[in-house]
Amino acid sequence: MARPTISDVSRAAGVSIKTVSRVLNNERYVGAATRARVEAAVAALRFRPSTAARALAGGRSHQIGLLCDNPSPFYIHQMQLGVRDRCVKAGVRMIAQPYDRHGGDVLDEVEALIDTTGIDGLILTPPVSDHDAVLDRLRERDIAFVRVSPRDRPTLSPSVRIDNAAAATAMARHLHDLGHRRIGYVGGDPSFAASAQRLAGFLAVAGDDRWVREGDYSFGAGARAAAELLALADPPTAIFAANDEMAAGVLATAHRLDLAVPGRLSVAGFGDDVIASLVWPPLTTVRQPTRDLGYQAADLLLGDGAEQHRELPFALVARASTGPAF
């Protein structure tokens, strides 16, 4: 039994092809009885319209793209799940496109995606959300897009974000409130907008950058930065890393130096709270609601286009072992 087509449905329902099409696309001017008969036929034949034919005839492909690369697979996964959920509800297919921000030509990939699939819109996550060449091309080609956590050009497109600076400030203040006065900070990959925002938020509390070190969101970077910080004459009593993976690295170094015990070094992170709860002692983290970012981004892209920007709340998840250290 081959795949049914609209004309099969129209025959079964005793109406014209066009009427079936109207029902499928929720157009007005269809009698209730007619609509019911068509819907019954669609269900009976398990008919599903061909994306290819729709794209060719109508100019809409009912597909959207999701461009993702991130140091954390958790981030990518949650983002995919969030976007996917809303796509399913909207009857649109998500084309998740993992890409490599180091190798490869992103601009070319994006154009290939647009040209071959005919996607109706695109969701960009960092760091493509600030890739000017890509953004400009999307504008030229008049492709709708939503950016997740962009740094620049706020009016260019709808976007969703969390307030990274405020989140980092909240964590720094939390550590300060616990009694910490020398707080170390391990920064993230500067190609991500979030990195600078988090650092700024941290400095708003810390004041100076004596205990600030560079990182790149990798475990190794966290471990190395911690080694450097803890070798100082006046080492920090707490270290806040710009993501959970680096925080795990900090913790590994702390273990090596026998400092990973309650009352000694406190370690905090920022992220999806997955790694945070796997390591020991469990990290205190600023939890980023990644899946919600996906929901909101998809909603903005699939919605009526009226709304422009959404900011989501973050959560500070404090855990026992981050208590005062002296």
Next chain:
Amino acid sequence: MARPTISDVSRAAGVSIKTVSRVLNNERYVGAATRARVEAAVAALRFRPSTAARALAGGRSHQIGLLCDNPSPFYIHQMQLGVRDRCVKAGVRMIAQPYDRHGGDVLDEVEALIDTTGIDGLILTPPVSDHDAVLDRLRERDIAFVRVSPRDRPTLSPSVRIDNAAAATAMARHLHDLGHRRIGYVGGDPSFAASAQRLAGFLAVAGDDRWVREGDYSFGAGARAAAELLALADPPTAIFAANDEMAAGVLATAHRLDLAVPGRLSVAGFGDDVIASLVWPPLTTVRQPTRDLGYQAADLLLGDGAEQHRELPFALVARASTGPAF
């Protein structure tokens, strides 16, 4: 400047539309000079064929699906990257479809995927690789598919796998060689074929199942099983968990009981070796070459169909802290 079409290319190259099509599809019977001229025009216009039109006219969509759900986002991510790489090389688009093995109707999702996108083939990862209803439907509809790590029906389709039993045996033997005589085991979600295979491999060395406990691949399951095992009158001196996340859970319990120090409890896992290196002490793991599984699966699907099955090697990554415990 709108997207160029074949007819733009044919005009630029001074040949017919059909000839351009021949070049694009690597068909025979195209003169070398003609081919060169067409290729030049394609490059100049940055032409890329529309998937929609190709699918409609030719019956091939140049798209394949990848159906993934897994307790580990690392697994999903690596699998997507592996499959994607080979798809790019083959000029085929990967439609990565994260699905939810608990909620939702997988069979329906698969059919929707096939009907709407017209994919030419499908890669199934556990646990769909053993979902009989899905497999039967794919056969009925004559959709090519490759399974990753299937348990049953070996002749049904090409497949790629690792020898889970041998891997678990290797780890058990490793622990035994280190001097461990009471080795605990935390099993995985029974809906995954790998779980039974790994348990069998473990038992081949361990002999009896006194220290075997059930798990579901979650951190909490590992933590609970470890608490149970370590409360026994004759507790294990090492615990081997069926994945790294449960191993991290075991470790958390060990920390709570002050056993996570060299010379006390040794903990081993199985997985992508990412969590393994984030926790402390670092786990000894059997590393599963997930990205390679993706490469091979895609190669089998996109290849000439001659080869049927491939088995990939695993690696035992031993780390310092898994030494003898007495």
Next chain:
DNA sequence: TTGTACGCGTTATCAA
């Protein structure tokens, strides 16, 4: 409220 005719961009068929 419903139906008819046409075209979207590509591949398949068949002829040259």
Next chain:
DNA sequence: TTGATAACGCGTACAA
């Protein structure tokens, strides 16, 4: 080795 023409399955424009 090349080219003309008819599909593919659906949405759009317009007529009824």
